[in-house]
Amino acid sequence: xxxxxxxxxxxxxxxxxxxxxxxxxxxxxxxxxxxxxxEVAALRTTLALVQQLDEVEPPPDFRAKLRRRILAEQRRERxxxxxxxxxxxxxxxxxxxxxxxxALAVGVGTAIQSPAALAWLGLSKPTTxxxxxxxxxxxxxxxxxxxxxxxxxDGEKGLLSGTSGGNAQGVTDQGAGGGQTKDxxxxxxxxxxxxxxxxxxxxxxxxxxxxxxxxxGTGNQDxxxxxxxxxxxxxxTGIKAAAPTSGGTTGTGNEGAGSGPETGGFGGTGLGGSLGxxxxxxxxxxxxxxxxxxxxxxxxxxxxxxxxxAKVSQLAERDNGQGAGYVESSNTYTDQTGLxxxxxxxxxxAETLLDVLAQVEKLGTLKAKSINGRDIVPDYTDAEARxxxxxxxxxxxxxxxxxxxxxxxxxxxENELAAVRAKIELLQGRINAIKETAAYSAIAIDLIQAPVTxxxxxxTNSSAGLSAGKEAGQAFMLTSRGLxxxxxxxxxxxxxxxxxLIILAILWVAYVIYTRxxxxxxxxxx
Amino acid sequence: xxxxxLIHRCQRGDVDAFDNLVRLFEKKVYNLAYRMSGNHExxxxxxxxxxxxxxxxxKDFRGQSSFSTWLYRVVxxxxxxELRQRGRRPTVxxxxxxxxxxGEVMQRQVPDPAPPPDELAERTxxxxxxxxxxxxxxxxxxxxxxLRDLQxxxxxxxxxxxxxxxxxxxxxxxxxxxxxxEKLSALELFSPNVVYTGGRSVxxxxxxxxx
Numbered sequence: 001x002x003x004x005x006x007x008x009x010x011x012x013x014x015x016x017x018x019x020x021x022x023x024x025x026x027x028x029x030x031x032x033x034x035x036x037x038x039e040v041a042a043l044r045t046t047l048a049l050v051q052q053l054d055e056v057e058p059p060p061d062f063r064a065k066l067r068r069r070i071l072a073e074q075r076r077e078r079x080x081x082x083x084x085x086x087x088x089x090x091x092x093x094x095x096x097x098x099x100x101x102x103a104l105a106v107g108v109g110t111a112i113q114s115p116a117a118l119a120w121l122g123l124s125k126p127t128t129x130x131x132x133x134x135x136x137x138x139x140x141x142x143x144x145x146x147x148x149x150x151x152x153x154d155g156e157k158g159l160l161s162g163t164s165g166g167n168a169q170g171v172t173d174q175g176a177g178g179g180q181t182k183d184x185x186x187x188x189x190x191x192x193x194x195x196x197x198x199x200x201x202x203x204x205x206x207x208x209x210x211x212x213x214x215x216x217g218t219g220n221q222d223x224x225x226x227x228x229x230x231x232x233x234x235x236x237t238g239i240k241a242a243a244p245t246s247g248g249t250t251g252t253g254n255e256g257a258g259s260g261p262e263t264g265g266f267g268g269t270g271l272g273g274s275l276g277x278x279x280x281x282x283x284x285x286x287x288x289x290x291x292x293x294x295x296x297x298x299x300x301x302x303x304x305x306x307x308x309x310a311k312v313s314q315l316a317e318r319d320n321g322q323g324a325g326y327v328e329s330s331n332t333y334t335d336q337t338g339l340x341x342x343x344x345x346x347x348x349x350a351e352t353l354l355d356v357l358a359q360v361e362k363l364g365t366l367k368a369k370s371i372n373g374r375d376i377v378p379d380y381t382d383a384e385a386r387x388x389x390x391x392x393x394x395x396x397x398x399x400x401x402x403x404x405x406x407x408x409x410x411x412x413x414e415n416e417l418a419a420v421r422a423k424i425e426l427l428q429g430r431i432n433a434i435k436e437t438a439a440y441s442a443i444a445i446d447l448i449q450a451p452v453t454x455x456x457x458x459x460t461n462s463s464a465g466l467s468a469g470k471e472a473g474q475a476f477m478l479t480s481r482g483l484x485x486x487x488x489x490x491x492x493x494x495x496x497x498x499x500x501l502i503i504l505a506i507l508w509v510a511y512v513i514y515t516r517x518x519x520x521x522x523x524x525x526x
Numbered sequence: 527x528x529x530x531x532l533i534h535r536c537q538r539g540d541v542d543a544f545d546n547l548v549r550l551f552e553k554k555v556y557n558l559a560y561r562m563s564g565n566h567e568x569x570x571x572x573x574x575x576x577x578x579x580x581x582x583x584x585k586d587f588r589g590q591s592s593f594s595t596w597l598y599r600v601v602x603x604x605x606x607x608e609l610r611q612r613g614r615r616p617t618v619x620x621x622x623x624x625x626x627x628x629g630e631v632m633q634r635q636v637p638d639p640a641p642p643p644d645e646l647a648e649r650t651x652x653x654x655x656x657x658x659x660x661x662x663x664x665x666x667x668x669x670x671x672x673l674r675d676l677q678x679x680x681x682x683x684x685x686x687x688x689x690x691x692x693x694x695x696x697x698x699x700x701x702x703x704x705x706x707x708e709k710l711s712a713l714e715l716f717s718p719n720v721v722y723t724g725g726r727s728v729x730x731x732x733x734x735x736x737x
Contacts, residue, residue, distance in 0.1 A: 011700035015674075017681060039707075046707040049656045050675045058556035059570055063548050066577050070541055073578065 002029065006036050014043055101504050105497040293437035294353055296371045297444040302364035305332060305340040308447045315359050316346035323349045325356070325440065342447035353441040360445055367448065380434045387427045394420050529593060537585050544581055551594070552577075554677065555601050561672045562605045564661045568612075576604040591686055598679070598687035602669055609665050659709040667702035674699055 006029045012018045013026050030037045089096055302308040309330060316325040325348030332342040348356045361369075397417045404410050529550070535543035555576055560569035580600050587596050660668055673679045673687065685695045 007704070008697065008700060011703050012696055017696075039704075042707050042711055043703055046703060046710055047675055049652065049710060050660070050671065050706070053561070053653055053656060053676060055553065055557055056560050056566070056569075058552050058573065059566070062552055062556070062570065062573070063545055066548060066574055067541060067545055069574060069578055070544065070581055073582070074539065074541075 003033060003036055006030075006033070007039060010036070010040055010043060014040065014047065097504075097508060101501065101508075104500050104504070293376050294350060294371060294373050294441040295444070296353065296357055296441065297369070297446070298357065298360055298366065299368040299446040299448065300360060300364045301367050301448050301450045303450055305342045305447050305449050308363045309342040309344060311363060312342075312344050312346065312360060312445055312447070315356055316348055320352070320355075322351045325349060325352070328442070339451065340449040342445075344445045344447070346443050346445065347440045348443065350439055350441045353443070356443060360443070363447070364450065376434050376437055380431065383427055383431045383434065387424065387431065390420055390424045390427065394424065530589075533584065533587065533593060536581065537587070544584075548577055551597060554594075555597070558598075558601060558672055558677060559605055561657070561660060561676055562609060562665070562668055564657060572605050572608055573601075575608065576601040579604050595683055595686045598673070598683070599689065602673070602687050606665050606669065656710065659706055662709055663702060663705055666698060667705055670695065670699045670702050671706060675703075 006026055009018060009022055009026055013023065018026065030040060300308070309332060313327050313330065316327050318324065325346055328345040328347055330342070330344040332340060334340050346356075357369075357371075394417065397413060397420060401410060401413050401417070404413060529547075532543050532547050536547055552573070556569055556573045559572035559576065560566065563569050563572055580597060583600060587593065590596075591599075660671060663671065669688065670684060673684050674681075679687065681692055681695050681699075684699075685692045688695070690698075
């Protein structure tokens with residue numbers, strides 16, 4: 001027994017890992033027990049033999065081989081990830097299908113209503129946002145939101161200073177009426193020539209889809225400053241909102257509910273359903289600064305296009321005390337559906353613009369209307385200032401010439417004087433042209449032949465305001481129309497997603513049928 | 527670049543860094559695998575497999591122990607697993623009587639898989655004989671002998687590498703050495719001039735020294 005206990009410790013004894021007590025106990029035993037002592041000797045010999053074994057060298061290509069295997073392993077792991085992902089998709093295919101369907105439906109429903117998508121589908125024009133930087137004007141910079149609470153005069157100030165550079169800010173405002181109205185609100189400076197536009201655009205007569213991005217189009221084309229006002233007839237009235245953001249003006253289309261824009265300098269409030277036409281025009285005209293080249297466009301549905309064209313020409317050339325206008329261009333054509341069109345551009349004295357517009361509107365049913373104001377004030381002031389400098393220069397030269405005696409000197413001065421006068425004439429011509437622009441307003445008129453079947457009565461609008469009783473009725477109509485619009489929109493967004501949903505549903509049903517038809521054991525095994 | 531930086535880069539999947547790390551440890555690992563398997567072919571396979579496992583599980587190494595200890599742990603696990611798998615021969619019961627051709631009942635005759643003693647004795651090189659003796663030990667015994675007497679690990683390091691207690695290492699090493707002594711003394715290899723004096727650093731030819 002004792003020997004067995006000792007032998008338990010012999011390995012430790014040889015390695016010298018025993019504590020003192022154990023070691024002296026083992027040593028004492030080994031002195032008396034020859035068998036155990038010879039065991040120790042044998043163990044020592046064994047270890048000596050083991051330690052004679054030499055180290056071996058790994059094969060020379062060991063690391064290269066290992067490297068190849070590791071790289072292969074990394075590739076496999078990457079594939080493995082996708083394989084596992086794929087298996088997970090299969091395992092949770094139900095949930096995946098539901099999630100994908102919902103995501104797709106929502107995505108399509110949303111995308112279908114974005115301005116870009118609508119434009120692509122040819123449903124409406126997208127609004128351009130022009131951003132420019134103006135550096136060659138030396139007027140002070142009007143940065144950003146200079147006067148958020150600015151009223152009209154401030155807005156005009158903004159117009160003046162806004163041209164002179166800084167960063168123009170594009171503001172795209174979305175109307176409050178259920179998020180549908182995506183009227184472009186553009187505030188922008190055009191670099192270089194300081195040309196700007198102030199546009200008042202858009203009459204969208206269709207209640208349901210009114211105000212959908214049809215406004216702002218023309219006004220924005222030149223990248224100028226644009227005021228866009230969307231007037232949705234019959235459902236509500238949007239009114240301009242002047243935002244002094246670098247002199248710009250924001251417009252917001254309103255529909256139905258008639259709430260005003262949040263971001264405008266002064267916001268429009270829905271004026272009520274049938275209010276429109278001249279009353280609004282007057283508002284718009286009030287917003288526009290004096291020296292503004294106005295440009296209007298109308299789309300009117302008429303019974304007889306040829307007659308209407310003739311009447312428009314008469315209107316243009318009629319002189320009722322403020323001077324006559326003229327027809328700039330006129331042409332008629334028949335479209336694919338067999339409807340006749342007449343397009344005219346007429347120029348009328350600026351003062352008579354509203355009158356002429358009203359007359360043209362009476363020719364039939366107004367389909368669309370916009371008024372743009374191209375602000376020529378900066379151009380004008382710039383030209384005037386330069387003219388002033390040049391005239392001073394001219395009089396200085398004249399003074400000098402009067403005092404000069406030498407012929408050579410006089411000739412030289414006369415040459416200089418001639419150059420200055422040439423510049424003065426150029427500028428004067430330009431100023432006259434600018435005045436002319438302001439003096440005459442252009443009206444682009446699109447006359448469309450009314451479909452024979454149409455039962456739509458021309459919109460009869462009263463600019464004289466509404467009686468209390470009518471107001472109540474209007475309010476009722478407004479609300480119901482607002483709900484109608486909401487319903488239409490909902491239907492449209494669902495409608496957009498419907499084809500996708502239908503296709504997915506068919507695929508899903510086919511898949512379910514397919515899996516059901518497979519032997520039950522296959523299904524049961526999973 | 528020091529070891530920890532190298533390890534850090536390896537953990538981010540840097541194959542070049544791992545190549546350098548392998549350069550530092552390949553000899554140790556290969557020798558361990560060679561002594562465990564007894565031939566170069568298996569040693570190569572085993573150490574390749576071990577390093578592959580090291581690379582894959584390196585992200586789990588958090589520096590709780592020294593890297594070499596952790597490395598030994600991974601490598602010894604791979605070796606033991608692989609060898610056990612390869613060593614799994616068809617098992618037959620030695621005690622169960624079998625029926626002979628003529629229906630008589632007899633005891634099963636089972637060939638001993640180990641080389642017969644006389645064959646071992648014919649090997650001229652003592653080293654080959656010692657290696658053969660080591661190979662006849664069980665994997666566990668072989669492992670402690672290799673780690674302690676060839677690779678020179680301390681008891682503590684062995685305990686960590688094999689994930690067992692210090693007491694287990696002591697007793698297992700003791701039994702392993704006795705077992706090997708039995709194998710070798712049977713071959714009458716012992717001569718008076720080969721004497722082990724004890725301690726890691728004394729014997730010549732050992733691969734001792736801490737990593």
